[in-house]
Amino acid sequence: MSKRRSDWESRPQARIRKWYREGFLALDNEIIDHLTRTTPQPPYTEDRLVAQQEEMASRQHERTLALERLDQHNVLAWARTRGRKAISRFYVVLALALSALMIFFLLETVALMPRFGDPATPGANIVSERYITKGLEETGAVNIVAGMILDYRAFDTLGESTVLFIAASAVLILLRIDRNKDGSPVQELIAAESDDRHYEPRNDRILQGSAMILTPIILLYGIYIILNGHLSPGGGFSGGAIISAGLILYLSAFGFEKAGRFFTNKTFTWVSFFSLMFYALAKAYSFYCGANGIPSGIPLGTPGAILSSGLIMPLNIAVGMVVACTMYIFYALFRKGGL
């Protein structure tokens, strides 16, 4: 019996019960004692000593902090004045050294290149031979370069025109100043217009007189260059640039109101769109026919005549229109933020 009892007593359950019955008060007393016991106070003298030590330590800390701050300030001041100068001088030296090194290596390469004007240069290979010997009979263009960029490599030229159009669109997005929804001008537009009135010539007699004489001639010359793109040096890109030069001359002489009568944002959009669309469709047709061996039905004409060489002249016109519109809208956007 006693053994059984002791077994039972050692079990955790029994211990808890025992603690609950007997030990609860004892534990409580202990806790109360712990909470209410007053800690012995140190003597007064010791307290003062500690306070002194603490004060000294804090002074030391402040001194180091001030020194650190001074160091930091010195470093920043150095960086702001002499350090910046030193770094920028180092940068200049480094940049010049890099450029000189690049020029040196490129000159080494140039020394190994084929001689200037050498007929046996590897650039004059089978590709250019084909363009020169077969270009006239395959494209009908007397100007071999025009035949190359608008027939053999027409896809490349479509990409170029698209790059120009996208550049014009990007500049339009960046610089265009829109009107309010009710059509009244925003503050920015008023400021841009007053700037334009202030800095650009208005009714300048000399400019208007020379523009009156020169603009038609320049436009005619540009049209000539575009239409003769397959017969003589020139083509859509150069002719379009010349036409846009004439338009810009007209705009700077007579102002936006008169130029706006024949060239607006809508003109830009539709001319560019139709030119690129025509180009893409025409070349798609001719590539499709060529790839499948179908005769395209586009007459090549007699080489040297103005109406010859198939699609090259219309394509030149399309490219020229895109280029002229792009250049003109560049000028208008940079000058006033819109047409």
Next chain:
Amino acid sequence: MWQLLYENLEQTVAVILFGIGFSILLLQRNLIRKIIGLNIMDTAIYLFLASMGYIHGQKAPIVVDGITSTVAYINPVPAGLVLTGIVVSVSFTGIMLALTIRLYRRYHTLDIDEIALLARGEDA
């Protein structure tokens, strides 16, 4: 090497021009001057390509009197490449100038370091 460089004078000049444009791009802080440097680099490339296509004693590739033989005309391919280069150069010059105008309107400076500092101040 000097002899070889003198024989290839056009390409030598083109390469030096390229280096000058590159150093302008690195050294100048003004954005407009940086764009000018890039355009000088472009010009160097055009000169290089045009000089690569030239052959002594041969003419521009425009057929005269129906003669189509490789000994009569220079290489037409570099001319097309230069054309592509000019178009791309015009496009990116336009876009970069437009971006420069926008930056100037916002920060009232063309110095790229100042613009970077101001932009950092805006972020903070």
